[in-house]
Amino acid sequence: MRSTAMRPNNNKKLEDGNIRPSVRIVCSDEKPALNNDATLDSLRPRHPPASANRTEVPDPSTFNAVSVTGHDIIKAIRSFLAGSAAGPDGIRPQHLLDLITCKEVGQELVSTITALVNLLLAGKCPPEVATVLFGGRLFALQKKSGGVRPIAIGYTWRRLAVKCANNCHISAW
Helix, strand or coil: CCCCCCCHHHHHHHHCCCHHHHHHHHHCCCEECCCCHHHHHHHHHHCCCCCCCCCCCCCHHHCCCCCCCHHHHHHHHHHCCCCCCCCCCCCCHHHHHHHHCCCCCHHHHHHHHHHHHHHHHCCCCCHHHHHHHCCEEEEEEECCCCCEEEEEEECHHHHHHHHHHHHHHHHHC
């Protein structure tokens, strides 16, 4: 059996009761890539710099934004896979599910989350917050066959907003 000492995420997965991802991590031959210039150079072609002639972000007041309801929020939160990773703030989708099912404050929280998601979908997130909220935790794994595999884990709030937007468009088809 392989040692889990080199795989700190595995212990957290086990503590959370997530057996499947834990087994996948233990059985994987992929290891974290070294934090060096060679790794960075191999990631650059996969993530080229933004084009200088890209279009500006449209003014949110010039389009009709998707709007979601509390029901949409609950459905989206429930649709995250068990064991979904936390973003840089440590909030996991499971945390949201646990909180919204709380009898004392669950419905009030759903209303607040709905307001936040609708604000994000309307493009009204302050730029200072957007640069953080739309970022993520980045790391790279060494592939068994050579090269590196980039991994990005975004904030749960952004992932939730995207799920809601996607669900609106899927149901419209």
